Amino acid sequence: MSFIFGGVRGREDPELAAGNRRTAQHFARDIGDERALAGDATPIRRGNHWTWLTVAVVVLAVLGFTSSRGADEVPLAADCSSPAIGVSSSQVTAGQTMYVRITGPDDVPYVVTVDGEPVRGDAGSTVSYTQTPAGPALELTQCLSPGLAIAAPAGDGPHEVAVLAVSGDGTTRQVATTTLQVSGTR
Numbered sequence: 001m002s003f004i005f006g007g008v009r010g011r012e013d014p015e016l017a018a019g020n021r022r023t024a025q026h027f028a029r030d031i032g033d034e035r036a037l038a039g040d041a042t043p044i045r046r047g048n049h050w051t052w053l054t055v056a057v058v059v060l061a062v063l064g065f066t067s068s069r070g071a072d073e074v075p076l077a078a079d080c081s082s083p084a085i086g087v088s089s090s091q092v093t094a095g096q097t098m099y100v101r102i103t104g105p106d107d108v109p110y111v112v113t114v115d116g117e118p119v120r121g122d123a124g125s126t127v128s129y130t131q132t133p134a135g136p137a138l139e140l141t142q143c144l145s146p147g148l149a150i151a152a153p154a155g156d157g158p159h160e161v162a163v164l165a166v167s168g169d170g171t172t173r174q175v176a177t178t179t180l181q182v183s184g185t186r
Contacts, residue, residue, distance in 0.1 A: 074101040080143035081105070083175040085112075085163045092152040093184035099147040102140060102163055104175065109137035109166040110145075114153050116160075121148025134164055134172045156185045 028036030076086030083104030092098050100121055102110055111118050111134045118135020121127070123146040129136035138145065153159045159180045164172040 074099050074147055076101045076103055076144070078142060078144040079103045083108075083110070083163055083165065085161060085176040085178050087161060087178055087180060088147070090179070091181045091183070094152055094154045094156070094182050095184075096152045097149050098152050098180070099149055100161060101147055102138075102145040102176070103143055104140060104163075104165070106140050106143055109139055110175075111135045111137045111164040111166060111172065112148065112150070113162045113164060114150065114159060116162075119150050121150045123148050132166050133170045134166055137166050152180065152182055154182075154185050156183050157181070 024036060027033075074086040074088050076084065080103075083102070086101045086103075088099040100112060102112065104110065109130065109132060111132065112121060113119065113135070120129060120136045126146045127138050127148070129138050131137075159182050161178050161180060162174050163176040165175045166172050
């Protein structure tokens with residue numbers, strides 16, 4: 001590993017080094033190179049591995065700070081005391097897939113609605129829904145749902161995405177809401 005840290009340059013053949021020195025002296029005489037004829041030793045060329053390492057670290061750091069989150073990531077922190085809802089973007093095109101996340105207490109079933117109609121967000125096999133009178137309900141794991149993929153509603157203008165908490169007797173109450181601006185309806 002000494003080659004990484006600029007240690008031993010490896011074994012040099014003394015006959016090869018002497019031959020290269022003689023050739024350099026002959027060439028220096030031919031072109032009149034005073035420095036080479038004075039016997040100055042050729043400088044040892046050190047590797048620039050530290051420079052390349054520094055450049056690589058800087059590039060990775062810049063990429064890490066400037067890369068954006070994926071479309072399915074919704075910036076919502078887990079909060080086990082008060083329910084909330086987050087969407088991937090507050091401005092969407094009609095029919096486009098948008099992502100919704102819910103946070104709140106774990107032991108409560110939640111129903112997501114768009115303009116008052118219950119929707120079933122797709123999150124693969126990470127979410128299981130139970131049917132309730134209010135619509136398909138999901139329970140949170142560690143106070144946070146995964147990103148639920150739902151289709152943006154049709155119709156230009158504002159649309160409401162809400163979260164309903166379902167109580168034990170089947171009644172619901174709205175615990176969180178957000179508004180989307182939809183455009184692009186034909």
